[in-house]
Amino acid sequence: MTGRQVGVVGAGYVGLTTAACLSHLGHSVRCVDNDATRVARLRRGAVDILEPQLADLVGSGLRDGTVRFDTGLDALADCDVVVLCLPTPPGRDGAPDLGSVTSVSESISHEIPGLFALAVKSTVPPGSARALQDSLGTGRIGVVSNPEFLREGRSVADFLRPERIVVGGPSGDAVDAVASLYNSVAAPVFRTDWESAELAKYACNGFLAVKASYTNELADLCSAVGADVSEVTAVMAADPRIGGSFLAPGPGWGGSCLPKDTCGLIDTARRVGLVLDTVQAAVLSNTRHRKRLVARIAEELTGDPGASLEGHRIGILGLTFKAGTGDIRESPALAVVHDLCVRGAVVTAYDPACGSQRASAVDTDGEFQVVDDSAAAVKSASAVVVLTEWPEFRAVDWSAAAREVQRPLVIDARNLLDPAALAACGFSYHGIGRW
């Protein structure tokens, strides 16, 4: 396969993965980001995000000269395809802010004379690619919707071995050019119109949110009727129509995309006079579920779900929105910690990816303390709460922890730990949907 000259704009989770993987697939990649510090570090091969294999791919791309990092869009002058991996943060009314996508597209159209395909990998509402094409004119540049489905914590594996590739748009040549980037990837390619490609992305994240909310509601119901959620979900997962993923209860779903994209999906419907009841319910359910968890913690500590937590020290294990990533954006763990602090608890937290020497710095705004190991987090705690499913929490010396805590109480919002082992160490253990 002959590699293309590809530009990637944005060097975050999606952009850096895209740049590194496309160079690995044989393309010559110029990656541009307006964060000069990030670019300077990337030029030295320093990857600040926690993603398996990513630093290795960036390193080999730099050594082979197949990936280069710059701050200015002029670096993309020789590219015929540019992939936009820019942020689309939530704006007013739940609609994402497309400001950087539109302004960068406008600049690119002026600065790159040979460009003929502009791929939008950022998650955008249906109609965005069409609007972009209208603003660029129907001349040489074809806008292609190319949504990304990778998961954080396994971005490289997902990019190189995706379940599907989606390329949407009316321009045959531009769509062909974008599809050709993935010629050596074994995955079904869906060629669609713009709106279908854009909505397919929202539809997937919306469905996952609905499934996760349903699972969390079931977990609470299991507790109330004396069922075990892991037994219930095992039965569900045996049905291929349901599938086994997204059946693990937790403190609520979060991250930089599911919360943002469910709001974007709801807003998309609202603009055309429709109401997505299921997705709205999933969002509401997610907040309620988190509040129930906080109430549950208060009840275990005081006997009263609505009680103040003044005078209680709570040790938190896990701050990222899920294990395997350093990302704390929209983390349910942070929301739970905030609610506990608002009730007056003193919170000390440990996360393997967050802290002074780790991937992600948490701005606690003075509300709580982040420490560098689990022993420091649980010391003198009247409750230990597990909020992220990091496997290393299973390996905590729970016997030693039992001697350090003020009260041996563990609330495991991820059902990560072994209840019998915790009980053997003297802890009163409460999982989610199984006590």
Ligand SMILES: NC(=O)C1=CN([C@@H]2O[C@H](COP(=O)(O)OP(=O)(O)OC[C@H]3O[C@@H](n4cnc5c(N)ncnc54)[C@H](O)[C@@H]3O)[C@@H](O)[C@H]2O)C=CC1
């Ligand atoms: N994080 C994820 O797992 C996934 C994200 N997406 C979507 O991909 C898009 C990007 O998401 P992330 O990579 O997570 O964002 P991110 O925040 O990690 O990275 C965005 C990058 O763009 C850079 N940037 C911002 N404005 C710029 C500009 N005007 N010019 C050049 N660079 C600029 C930032 O400095 C940053 O490095 C979003 O639309 C998101 O919804 C899609 C699938 C997965």
Ligand SMILES: O=C(O)[C@H]1O[C@H](OP(=O)(O)OP(=O)(O)OC[C@H]2O[C@@H](n3ccc(=O)[nH]c3=O)[C@H](O)[C@@H]2O)[C@H](O)[C@@H](O)[C@@H]1O
């Ligand atoms: O658009 C995006 O950014 C991406 O969003 C999600 O990926 P990601 O945000 O990395 O996280 P997930 O693994 O989907 O988890 C999302 C949240 O759901 C929670 N979750 C997930 C699964 C589960 O069984 N239970 C559960 O509580 C996680 O803890 C996490 O808080 C999607 O899975 C990706 O396909 C998509 O590309």
